[in-house]
Amino acid sequence: MNASRPALVSQANAIALPRWLLLLGVGVYALAGLLGRAPWRPDEGAAYGVMRALAAGETNWLTPTLFGMAADPTALLPYWLGAWSVQALPWLNPVTATRVPFVLLLCVAAWAVWRATYLAAQSQALQPVPFAFGGQAAPQAYGKALADGSVLALVAALGMAPSSHEGNAAAVQLAAVALSMAGALGMLLPRAAPHHPRGHLALWLIGLGALSTSGGGWLAFGLPLILFTALRWGHPEWLGDHAKPNPTPAKRAVWLGLLLSVGLILALELWRGLAWAPAQVWASPSAWLRELGWFLWPTWPLLLWTAWVWRRQWRTRPLLLAGLWLAWTLLPSLVTVGPRLLAPTLPVAAMLAALALPTLRRGLSALIDWFAVAFFTGSAFVLWLYWAAMTFGQPHAAAQTVARLAPGFAPELDWQLVLPALAVTLAWFGAIGWRVRHYSPALWRGLALSAAGAVTSWTLLMTLWLPLLNHGLGYQKAAQRVASHWSGQRGCLDATELEPTALAALRFDAQLDVLTGRAALQCPVQLIAQAADDPDPDTTDGWRVLDRFAPINPRVMQWTLWQRPTN
Numbered sequence: 001m002n003a004s005r006p007a008l009v010s011q012a013n014a015i016a017l018p019r020w021l022l023l024l025g026v027g028v029y030a031l032a033g034l035l036g037r038a039p040w041r042p043d044e045g046a047a048y049g050v051m052r053a054l055a056a057g058e059t060n061w062l063t064p065t066l067f068g069m070a071a072d073p074t075a076l077l078p079y080w081l082g083a084w085s086v087q088a089l090p091w092l093n094p095v096t097a098t099r100v101p102f103v104l105l106l107c108v109a110a111w112a113v114w115r116a117t118y119l120a121a122q123s124q125a126l127q128p129v130p131f132a133f134g135g136q137a138a139p140q141a142y143g144k145a146l147a148d149g150s151v152l153a154l155v156a157a158l159g160m161a162p163s164s165h166e167g168n169a170a171a172v173q174l175a176a177v178a179l180s181m182a183g184a185l186g187m188l189l190p191r192a193a194p195h196h197p198r199g200h201l202a203l204w205l206i207g208l209g210a211l212s213t214s215g216g217g218w219l220a221f222g223l224p225l226i227l228f229t230a231l232r233w234g235h236p237e238w239l240g241d242h243a244k245p246n247p248t249p250a251k252r253a254v255w256l257g258l259l260l261s262v263g264l265i266l267a268l269e270l271w272r273g274l275a276w277a278p279a280q281v282w283a284s285p286s287a288w289l290r291e292l293g294w295f296l297w298p299t300w301p302l303l304l305w306t307a308w309v310w311r312r313q314w315r316t317r318p319l320l321l322a323g324l325w326l327a328w329t330l331l332p333s334l335v336t337v338g339p340r341l342l343a344p345t346l347p348v349a350a351m352l353a354a355l356a357l358p359t360l361r362r363g364l365s366a367l368i369d370w371f372a373v374a375f376f377t378g379s380a381f382v383l384w385l386y387w388a389a390m391t392f393g394q395p396h397a398a399a400q401t402v403a404r405l406a407p408g409f410a411p412e413l414d415w416q417l418v419l420p421a422l423a424v425t426l427a428w429f430g431a432i433g434w435r436v437r438h439y440s441p442a443l444w445r446g447l448a449l450s451a452a453g454a455v456t457s458w459t460l461l462m463t464l465w466l467p468l469l470n471h472g473l474g475y476q477k478a479a480q481r482v483a484s485h486w487s488g489q490r491g492c493l494d495a496t497e498l499e500p501t502a503l504a505a506l507r508f509d510a511q512l513d514v515l516t517g518r519a520a521l522q523c524p525v526q527l528i529a530q531a532a533d534d535p536d537p538d539t540t541d542g543w544r545v546l547d548r549f550a551p552i553n554p555r556v557m558q559w560t561l562w563q564r565p566t567n
Contacts, residue, residue, distance in 0.1 A: 006309045007358035009128035009145075014137035015442040017148040028424070029155055029455045030106045033165050033462035034099055036417075038474025041501040043340075044166045045475065047071075049504025051082030051098050051167070056508075062268065067503050067516045074270045075169040075215035078102075082167055094508065095476075098167050105175040106164045109347065110151050112178035112203070117150035117351045118143040119185040125235070125316040128358060142358075149444035150354035153302070154346060156372075156450035159295030161458045163343040170343040172214035178347035180207025180220075180257075181325065184227050187250040188234075188317050197249055201256075208257045211344075212264040219329060219344060221265075224257035226324045234317030288334060295342050298368050298450050302353035302360075309359040322348055357443040365446035373432055376453025380425055380460060387421075387464040402468070409471045421463040428456040475505035478549055478559065483510035485547050486525060486561060494520035495527045498559075502529075526562045 039048035049066045053059045064071045064079050071079060082098035089097040120126060121143035130136050137145070154160060163170045186200025211220040231250050264270065293300065303326075313319050325348045333341040389398030390411040402409070431452040435445075461469070471477065479502070486493060492513040495503055506527075507514045515523055525546065549559040 005125070005127065005129050005313070007126075007128040009137040009142055009358045009443065010131075010135055010441075011137055011141070012441045013358070013443050014141035014145045015440070016141070016144045017152075017442070017444055017448075022148060022151060025155065025451065025455055026107060026110045026151065028459060029161075030103050030110075030164075032455075032459045033466070034103055035096060036466055036470075037095075037099075037462065038470040038476040039095060039098075039501065039504065040166070040469070040473035041475065042499060043168050045501025045504055046499075047078060047082070047168045048095065048098055049500055049508065050079045051086060052094060052504065052508040054079055054083035055086035055094075066500050067507075067514070069500060072169065072215060074217060075172075075213070076268060076270070077210055077213040078167065078169050078172050081172070102165070102167045102171045105171050109164070109175040109178040110154060112175070112182040112207075113150050113154050113347045113350050114147040116178065116182040116185050116347070117354050118147040119182065119189055120318040120322070120351060120355075121146045122191075123189055123316060123318045125313045126310075126318065126355065145443040146354045146357060149357045149447055150350045152444055152447035152451040153299050153353040154350035156447055156454050157295070157299050157346055157350065158297050158454065159342060160346055161454065163340070163346070165458075168340070169215040170340040172210055173216045173219075173340075173344045174346060176207045176210035176214060176216065177219070177329065177344040178207070179203045180211065180223055181347055181351070183207060184223070184253070184321060185318060187253050188227065188230060188321060190249065201249065201253055204253050204257060205260055208261050209264060212261045213268065213270065216344060217261070217265045217270055218332065220261040221258070222328050223325070224254045224261070226321060226328060227257070228254045229324060230317045230321035233315075234320040235315050236317060291342065292330075292333070296345070296349055298372070298447070299349045299353040301364075301368070302356040303349060305360065305364070306352050306356040310355060322352055326352065353447075357446060360446055368446055369435060369449050372449040372453045373435075376428065376449075376457055377432070379453070379457045380428060383457070383460040383464055384421075384425070390468060406468060406472055409468060411467060414467070417463040417466060421460050424456050424459040424463075428452060475502045476509050478502075479505035479510035479512070481549050482506065482527065482559070482561065483512055486512070491525070492520070492523040493525055493527055494523040496520050497528050499529075524564055526564065528560050528562065530558065530560060 039045040046066065050059070050064050050071045053066055054061060054064055059065050061080065061083075062076070063073075064076070081101040085100050086094050086097045089100065092100070122139055127139060128136055128142060164174055165171070180203070183200045183202070183204025183206075186196060187204065190197060208220045208223065211217075211223075227250065231254070296303070307314075310319060314323060326345065329345040329348060330342075333345070385395065386398050386402060389395055390402050390409070391413055393399045431449060435449055482493075483506075492515050493506065494516075495506060495514045496516045498506075503514055503516070506512045520526070543562050543565060546561040546563050549561070
């Protein structure tokens, strides 16, 4: 390896992934779960309720609430997107309509990560070592191969699926960070894309604006400072021309980004929810590391390898920007461990993981591949096994496990769900066969199976297991059972004690007249949640039970419909 540049890449290594295959993989991954999936508790269902309330004009757009409960005061944009989509697509099921913008945002995030990686790869410091007699990869081909690898790394990350497929702030932050990163690198490396200076400035500002209005105000405030740091202290190395370019556009972008972020936060009063609880900052580092380990797999081993082999280039502008960006996006997750706070880390982690590919030893690449084969094949086997147990009652032990964990669930054989599952499973075994029989010199080969396995597992979950997950995590069917017993024409329903996801299902999916708080005292019936073994409230004062419902697991919680005493 060269002491300053460790990458040795021939023209044969710089093979782009076929466009149709890349688009198909991202498309299947993005669309899986769009249809037929109920809003899941707790966060997605509550956000869905706020979106429906906004679309129906039942709450204020700047201070949205759901039955008097305030929504996240720092994340207005996700609610707006869902509400606008419901209004713009009245022919679609409202649940599906609220998810359409988030499916598009996932595709935008994949494109922005591809663009950011391509721009970073054009830097002179990150180019492969030229061969003595020629034959090294051309800069554009090298950049496209690395960019393809970054999209595969993004899709392969295990934490990507739940973070990007729910209609809440995490999906918006993911796309916003990716857009702002692509815009920042475009302005930091203007010689890499000389014909799109205004386009990159637009990406930068759109990303920061979306981040500021989706609960990422602290992140949006720090990213312009990171761009300034990379511009001021990073080493300027440019492809084909070592002359220092004019830094004015990037400096202007720093100030415009700061003004936009601060202006939006102040104008929309988003600062009200930005305070962090100091007592939580040092909470359980081991839990944080465990969460990070599964969330970023398989990118974190590649991240460590990138940090080692490119250590002599960390003062160059693209790597200094990426390193500071990674640290800054990880910082909020130190406050409270959770997928939503780790989602903004995924774009820069995918880009840095791709930079490891031209230096990856064949043994490490094979280890990641075989882990992917073992892990995702085992995952597919378990998913199919328990689907067979749910549907046909065999194997008996697995069927008993499902019956114990999800009592009341009545599965049906739905070929609209089974056929896509069969197709994606066959495609997975085809990918394994291709990798075993055919040696590809392409840079992205080390992440191909990991990405294909992630798409396979997520698609199987969103097809074979979708009815079970809706039964356990959604309230739609439970709300419909209540509606079949208590028609809205018979009066309002007091649901003060229920969580927001349940309230949204009762009000917008079951079309019941639901009230909470003091206004609900006039309702003739009350729906309460209680553990199955809890004693009933005192009935001596005229209250009586009308019906009992088990929306999730009756061993944990059930709904009871009580009729108030008539005076």
